[in-house]
Amino acid sequence: MCPKVLTFLLVASIQIYTEAYGDDSTAMSTLKNEWENTPSTWVGADPCGGNWEGILCNNSRVFSMTLAGVGLRGQLSGDISSLSELEFLDLSYNTGLEGSLPPSIVNLKKLRILKLVGCGFTGPIPESIGSLELLESLELGSNRFTGTIPPSIGNLSKLLVLDLFNNLLEGSIPVSSGTTSGLDMLVKAQHFHLGRNRFSGTIPDELFSSDMTPIHVLLHDNNLTGSIPSTLGLVQSLEAVRFEGNSLTGPVPSNLNNLTNVTMMILSNNKLTGPVPNLTGMAYLNYLDLSNNSFDASDLPSSFSNLKALTTLMMENTGLEGLVPPALFDIPSLQTLILRNNKLSGKLDIASSSSSKLKVIDMQNNNISFYPETPERRNKGIVILVGNPVCEHAEPTANYCTVPQANSSDTGPPEKCVPLHCISDQILSPNCKCSYPFRGVLVFKRPCLESIDSNSYEHLEEESLMRSFKRHELPVDSVVVSFPKEGLLGYLESNVSVFPSGQNHFNTTTISAIGSLLNLQTIENPNIFGSSYFKDPYPYSAGKPTVPDKLSRTGSLIGAVAGGASFLLLLLLAGVYAYRQKKRRERPSEQENHFAYLDLKNSDSVPRLKGARCFSFDEITKCTNNFSEANHIGTGGYGMASLSLFYCPAMVVSFA
Ligand SMILES: *[C@@H]1O[C@H](CO)[C@@H](O)[C@H](O)[C@H]1NC(C)=O
Ligand SMILES: *[C@@H]1O[C@H](CO)[C@@H](O)[C@H](O)[C@H]1NC(C)=O
Ligand SMILES: *[C@@H]1O[C@H](CO)[C@@H](O)[C@H](O)[C@H]1NC(C)=O
Ligand SMILES: *[C@@H]1O[C@H](CO)[C@@H](O)[C@H](O)[C@H]1NC(C)=O
Ligand SMILES: *[C@@H]1O[C@H](CO)[C@@H](O)[C@H](O)[C@H]1NC(C)=O
Ligand SMILES: *[C@@H]1O[C@H](CO)[C@@H](O)[C@H](O)[C@H]1NC(C)=O
Ligand SMILES: *[C@@H]1O[C@H](CO)[C@@H](O)[C@H](O)[C@H]1NC(C)=O
Ligand SMILES: *[C@@H]1O[C@H](CO)[C@@H](O)[C@H](O)[C@H]1NC(C)=O
Ligand SMILES: *[C@@H]1O[C@H](CO)[C@@H](O)[C@H](O)[C@H]1NC(C)=O
Ligand SMILES: *[C@@H]1O[C@H](CO)[C@@H](O)[C@H](O)[C@H]1NC(C)=O
Ligand SMILES: *[C@@H]1O[C@H](CO)[C@@H](O)[C@H](O)[C@H]1NC(C)=O
Numbered sequence: 001m002c003p004k005v006l007t008f009l010l011v012a013s014i015q016i017y018t019e020a021y022g023d024d025s026t027a028m029s030t031l032k033n034e035w036e037n038t039p040s041t042w043v044g045a046d047p048c049g050g051n052w053e054g055i056l057c058n059n060s061r062v063f064s065m066t067l068a069g070v071g072l073r074g075q076l077s078g079d080i081s082s083l084s085e086l087e088f089l090d091l092s093y094n095t096g097l098e099g100s101l102p103p104s105i106v107n108l109k110k111l112r113i114l115k116l117v118g119c120g121f122t123g124p125i126p127e128s129i130g131s132l133e134l135l136e137s138l139e140l141g142s143n144r145f146t147g148t149i150p151p152s153i154g155n156l157s158k159l160l161v162l163d164l165f166n167n168l169l170e171g172s173i174p175v176s177s178g179t180t181s182g183l184d185m186l187v188k189a190q191h192f193h194l195g196r197n198r199f200s201g202t203i204p205d206e207l208f209s210s211d212m213t214p215i216h217v218l219l220h221d222n223n224l225t226g227s228i229p230s231t232l233g234l235v236q237s238l239e240a241v242r243f244e245g246n247s248l249t250g251p252v253p254s255n256l257n258n259l260t261n262v263t264m265m266i267l268s269n270n271k272l273t274g275p276v277p278n279l280t281g282m283a284y285l286n287y288l289d290l291s292n293n294s295f296d297a298s299d300l301p302s303s304f305s306n307l308k309a310l311t312t313l314m315m316e317n318t319g320l321e322g323l324v325p326p327a328l329f330d331i332p333s334l335q336t337l338i339l340r341n342n343k344l345s346g347k348l349d350i351a352s353s354s355s356s357k358l359k360v361i362d363m364q365n366n367n368i369s370f371y372p373e374t375p376e377r378r379n380k381g382i383v384i385l386v387g388n389p390v391c392e393h394a395e396p397t398a399n400y401c402t403v404p405q406a407n408s409s410d411t412g413p414p415e416k417c418v419p420l421h422c423i424s425d426q427i428l429s430p431n432c433k434c435s436y437p438f439r440g441v442l443v444f445k446r447p448c449l450e451s452i453d454s455n456s457y458e459h460l461e462e463e464s465l466m467r468s469f470k471r472h473e474l475p476v477d478s479v480v481v482s483f484p485k486e487g488l489l490g491y492l493e494s495n496v497s498v499f500p501s502g503q504n505h506f507n508t509t510t511i512s513a514i515g516s517l518l519n520l521q522t523i524e525n526p527n528i529f530g531s532s533y534f535k536d537p538y539p540y541s542a543g544k545p546t547v548p549d550k551l552s553r554t555g556s557l558i559g560a561v562a563g564g565a566s567f568l569l570l571l572l573l574a575g576v577y578a579y580r581q582k583k584r585r586e587r588p589s590e591q592e593n594h595f596a597y598l599d600l601k602n603s604d605s606v607p608r609l610k611g612a613r614c615f616s617f618d619e620i621t622k623c624t625n626n627f628s629e630a631n632h633i634g635t636g637g638y639g640m641a642s643l644s645l646f647y648c649p650a651m652v653v654s655f656a
Contacts, residue, residue, distance in 0.1 A: 024048070024062045027082040028055075036073040036096070039508040053508045061085035068115075069093035069440070069515030070508050076121075078102035085110055092117040092139070093440075093515045100124070106131050115139040115516075117163065122146065125164075130155035130181060141165035141193060149174055149194075154181030162186065163193040165218065172201035173219075187211045195220040195242060202226030203248075210234040220266065221245035228267075233258050240264040244289065247271055257281035268292050268314065276318065280306045286333065291316035300325060300344070310334050317341040324348060324363075333357060340364040348385070350377055363388065364403075373400060429499035430478045436505040437497040438514055442481070465496070474513055477501035 028047040032038050039053040048057035056064035063085050073096030080086075081104035089108070091097055092115050100123030101116075111132050121143040129138070130152025138156065141163040148171035153162065162183070173194070175182035183192070184206050192214055199222040208217075208231040215237055224246040232241070233255030241259075244266045251274025252267065262282045268291035276295045279285060286309045297319040304313070305327035311334060320342035326349045328337070335357050345367035350358075358381050365387035377383065383400040385391055391401035422434035429435060462479045469476040482495040498514055500506045506514065 024057075024060075024083050024085075027079045028052075028062065030077060030079040034074045034077050037071040039067070039070065041508075054512060056088075058085065063110075064088040066090040066512055067094070067508070068512040069438070070511055072097050075099035076102060076105075078104040081105060081107040083108065087111060087134075088113045090115040090512075090516070091119060094119050096120060098122065101126055103128070105129075108132065109134070111135055112158075113137045116143065118142040120144065124148075125150055125169075128152055132156065133158070135159055137161040137163075139163040140167065142167070144168055146170070148172075149183070149199075151176075151181045154183055154185035156186065157188065159186050159189045161191040161193075162189055163191065164197065165193040166196040168198060169194075170198040170200065173199060173204060173207060175204045175206040183207060184209065184212075188213065190214055190237075191216045193218045195222070197222055199224055203229055203243075205229040205231050208232050208235050210236070213237045215239040215261075218242040219246070224248060227251070228253055228256075228272075230255055232256060235259070236261070238262050242266045243270065244268040245270075249273065251275065252277035254278065260284070263287065263309070265289070268316075276301055276315075276320075278303060280304070282307065284309050286311045288312065289314040290318055291338070293318055295319050297321055297343075299323070300328070300339070302327060304328060305331060307331065308333070312336040312338075314338040315342070320344055322346070326351060329358065336360045338362045339366065341366075343367050345369065347371070348383075348390075350374075350383075360384075371400065373398070426504060427497070427499075430480060431499075433477060433499065433501075434504065435477070435500050437480075437499045438506055438511055439495065439497045440515075442494045442496050465498075468517060469498070469514070472513065472517060474510060474517070475501045475503075475506070476514070 024047055025045050029045060032042055041051055041053045044050040046060075047055050047062055048060045054065060054067040054070075055062055056066075062083050064087060065083075066088060068090050069092065072091060072094035075098060076091070080089075081102065084107070086108050087110050089111060090113065095118065097116075098120040101121060103126040105114075106126055106128050109132065112134050113136060114132070115137065117139050118141070121140070122145065124147035125140065125145055127150045129150055133156070135156045136158050137160060138153070139161060142165060145164070145167040147169065149164065149169060151174040153159070154174070154176055173183060174180070175184045184204070186192075187209075190213060193216065195218040199219070201224065203219065203224055203226065208229060212235055214235060217232070217235070217238060218240065220242040221244065224243075226248065227250030228243065228248055230253035232238075233253055236259065238259050239261050241256075241262060241264070245268070248267075248270040249272065252272055254277070256262075256265075257278055258281060260281055260283055263284050264287040265279070265282070265285060266287070266289040268289045270293055272290075272293040272295065274296060276290065276298055278301065279288065280303045285307050288307070288310065289312070291314050295318050299322035300315070300320050302325040304310075305325060307313075308331060310331050313328075313334065313336070316338055317340070320339065321344065323346045324339070324344050328334070329350045337358060337360065340362055341364070343366060344363065347370040348363065348368050349372075350361070360381055361383045363383070363385055366385075368385055368388040368390050371383070371385055371390050373383070378399070382404055384403055385400045386403055391398070394401045422428055426434040427437055429437070462481050465479045465481070466476065469479070477499040479499070480495075480497045498506075500510075
């Protein structure tokens, strides 16, 4: 071959990298080099051409990167900011992703979803994050971010989800004033998850207004003071309110009773005073916890029996006295009633009404003098009266005078499969199949562990999770949830193992989907789970020696195909180049341009390089149902698009 042709081939191949493959190959290869445990399908130089798992492109530009819970390690380098077409970025549950967020992330102007939940990020949230004008979801929960909430977040006028839960953030909650922005400007946002940080100061009156439409306002477990602003009562859309674990004082504003859509309200562990609030306007209220406050000593309001949707009522240590109104036991849905550490007295009169679902009645340390136990009641659930006068003279057989102990049933291999053994470090599923499960930890607050029947608890969770996986058509064979134990910080934790069906391992895409779904699931079903979150998936790449082999063989196969394809492409380009050169010679007046073949993309007469090897956006919208509401999981806004994207068929290397 003559040198001219060789030179051409060299130039051509460089140009293919930067033009045909888009600008993103450099940035992606930097990220790939900086991260450990990238998918084995990340081979070759073109992130859009080689079926890179977790990457979706539009016109040869990366517009979605979704790698949740795949065990990525390393830092998020500033190079990511050159992926200027990026709209979805989800790197959640990679606990090995550390360091601070590069401030240049605010250059990703097209970003709509930024999900970095459950990673190891530290340092401040970039001050000008508010310049990501298109952001709909900012989810930075369960990291170790420090500093204050950047007021510029108030500029995110399209924001639906703000999740800063479980970080080390401090300072006050910013509201707008004249020149500065604040969270009160987020009138579209449905989720304010600011719990478990170190926020201080008062909850500003200005934070809430009737213009807002939040469904979750979670400010729990901070260091907030002052009273609950009465403006909260203007936010008619509210469904969950969690202010527990602060130092809030003063009375509960009476207009909260206007919030008819609230299903969960937790105000426990504060210093609230005044009368026990009248909440009978909350017709759908099913979880109410007012424990550990300093309300005026009073009877348990009999109006509580009008809360027909109530499943859990917790009023431990709230100054209650007098009789427990018998009508309370007629609430058909009530399952858990915790009234410990009050001064409730007299007879505990639980009519053996057949409709009652009450499983747990915990009345420890009250002044109950008489309890006529019936056999029906004993079969239905647990009553605990330890620390009441009634137990001072009770017969030793009275089981309501002991605190039942939970039976831990840490799951070994299921009994029915006992003769089976799995090779290497595979694990036996409940359906007796050997595979590599995806494992993680569910963290949650349960009202009363000691009185929960472990079997029904685990099955509730397992069934609920399985339903969710089925609904999202994930290839899951079975789920095992262990009985919860107390973890760090006093939160209860369960181990979760998700077993694959079909194959003995999940691929990265599915892992990513399961990771997202586990977290969404816990939010979707706060009543069953007692409000929980998902953390610490075990890096899935760990402990599966046979799998990487297989995957990397597939990987190199794809690489080979892609490589061969590139060579064909080169030949094709060479042909086109020669053709264009010939044409040019025929049009001598035309300006000399050695890179004329770059115009390929604009020419009708030659193969289209740009976009041809990626999904068209049409295809993507087809398989994600236009990022429609229908694909949202749980209540409003969660996991928008990013989850459903996983179900796109694999990209095909072709020149069609
Ligand atoms: C894909 O690219 C086309 C053309 O540049 C553009 O019109 C479209 O909005 C892009 N789609 C996405 C999802 O970025
Ligand atoms: C936020 O918006 C205000 C105007 O509403 C503007 O003055 C300010 O510069 C913006 N801040 C950022 C960080 O974009
Ligand atoms: C909470 O705030 C009070 C005063 O506002 C302060 O004394 C206390 O140290 C703070 N607690 C924590 C855990 O930050
Ligand atoms: C209350 O919930 C219902 C049903 O979910 C919904 O249609 C209605 O818009 C909600 N009310 C408000 C004020 O958001
Ligand atoms: C809310 O409750 C207050 C009384 O607490 C009442 O005066 C007001 O009219 C109610 N507002 C709405 C919108 O129902
Ligand atoms: C509680 O509020 C309801 C309206 O939601 C009202 O009808 C009822 O009278 C109130 N009860 C008390 C004791 O104030
Ligand atoms: C109430 O406070 C006690 C003592 O601090 C604590 O053990 C208990 O868990 C608290 N109850 C609730 C429901 O948070
Ligand atoms: C307990 O109840 C009895 C009446 O049943 C009452 O005499 C006594 O004062 C109460 N004790 C306390 C500590 O409230
Ligand atoms: C714990 O196990 C024992 C025997 O194995 C059983 O009798 C008891 O009912 C169990 N308790 C609970 C709460 O499941
Ligand atoms: C989860 O599994 C790990 C490792 O097997 C174990 O150390 C831990 O105690 C388990 N945690 C729970 C809550 O069961
Ligand atoms: C991953 O697994 C799912 C479900 O089995 C499958 O639909 C998908 O095509 C796989 N993705 C890749 C890149 O192999």
